[in-house]
Amino acid sequence: DVVAVNASSEDELAGHVEQADALMVYHMISLSRKTLEQLQQCRLIVRCGVGYDNIDIHFARKRRIDVVNIPDYGTEEVADSAIGMALALARGIHFLNSRLRAGQGPWSYSQAVPIGRLRGRVFGIVGLGRIGTATALRAKALGMNVVFYDPYKPDGYDKALGIRRVERLDVLLQESHVLSMHCPHTEETHHMIDAAALARLPHGAYLVNTARGAVADSAAIPGAIASGQLAGAAIDVLEEEPPSDKEPLVAAWRDPGHLAYHRVLINPH
Template sequence: MPERFRVVITDLIVEPLNHERAVLDEVADVVALGAMRESDLIGQVENADALMVYHYFRLTRATIDRLRNCRVIVRPGVGYDGIDIAAARERGIPVCNVPDYGTEEVADSAVAMAVTLARGSHFLNSRLRRGIGQWNVDQAAPIFRLRGRRFGIIGCGRIGTAAAMRAKAFGMQVSFYDPYLPDGVDKALGIHRSESLAELLSTSHLVSLHCPLTAETRGMISANEIRQIPRGGFLVNTARGGVVDSQAVVDALADGHLAGAAIDVLEHEPPPEDSPILAAWRDPSHPAHDRLLLNPHTAFYCEEGCEEFRTKGAREVLRALQGQPLRNVVNA
């Protein structure tokens, strides 16, 4: 009998590993470490033939340089900023992702949160539950009709495009800023292309982020950019926490420049107890409290989607173990 491969799932996913084993059981043993930090991997991954890595920590050169047999590192998700892809490339290890899972769910979540904020639903729910204000709409006014409002998208890839289609269904005018897309995408989608980030921000009533976290996008939305959004606008981030300055969001909510913000992703997850955005969200006396909606990085989630990213991630591992062409290499 040929020797079996060893596939290690570093974090997030634990037993039962039914989806992964359904794909890999004939060729590999699959183990899950349930690690919460990179140091938990020491002595556990060095002989792995493949790694499946999620998002509880960053997989750095220190770990990658210890891998002796690894044929592939798979990120069973879209974003791969948590893996040192350059270090893996230097070692000849391809890094792959699952770029199409969660497209619908993240777009649904982004537009749902935007609408919840813009319709005043979150604000009124937060206030009235604490017995603040009259049992009517007055304290949430002014609320404007969604139809005709400008929905601005930063990053119009798979998820950004799906969000655009959903915003259009509400009758909103949609703009996007994405300098890496070819000409004509705007015409194909029937939406407006902004030539600069400043143009998009200054003309959008609702801004939704759908870009990856890179050296270029880290900190891209800071206090200066938030001030370019018209007063009374809304900001939604289901992309990556490091793209947005969370302190600047809290400040803009507190002084009323932003009427609301929905944040699904933070730079550190879970956030430290001294996080300014966590403090504002938990403190009913904070002026940003009622206008801030936080989720724990769950915009991607649905039962069908979990099966999809786990199965597709395992299939990419199988292709690598069997020497077949890989489908989604991000560090070629």
């Protein structure tokens, strides 16, 4: 038998999963020790997607529950979204649409000036897995200079793809006109893009995050937008989804008086 549980949080699983032989979950549902302890006969958890940071895999292993993911899930689609978001920001598409729809400013592209040419600019990638690679190929096709940081990739990927690698994150940050996040969320990558990291980017850079919400400190983004350090940010993932109204980035994004209102894109993952 297959039972579909209409749940949007871990707490809503109680009373529905205890007798399950296997579970299939998406990214918005966490499986912590609290829930795993209640599984009486489960032997398999399938994460319907790539990242599995929402599952306590260490405790699952102790319970002898196998955890598997779908590594090629959404590879092309997420890469398309990353490039689409970067273009919408860098070409002023989102900014002009948002301003003109609200009746603000003249009916002129000049509102978004300067709109820089992307060809020849550095498109920085953190994490060259399947999605990072697919995004790199798209950015390269647009004539951008693709540079990546991934300390876990063996030598040769840069040569095979015709892109450049750097050995340190700070070097990537200093060069990237567009910074696109494609790494998993781990203890090592938690908030790796914080206020200090954003300050290392060239002034007026763009941040795109389609990886995991917690790899970037979203609370640092409104300040970087307000100062002009970031010209825009496209966020496809948040640490909590749906987000709280008190989440600083969401609050700024919804505030017509904040620059983030026109310069930040937020999509549900």
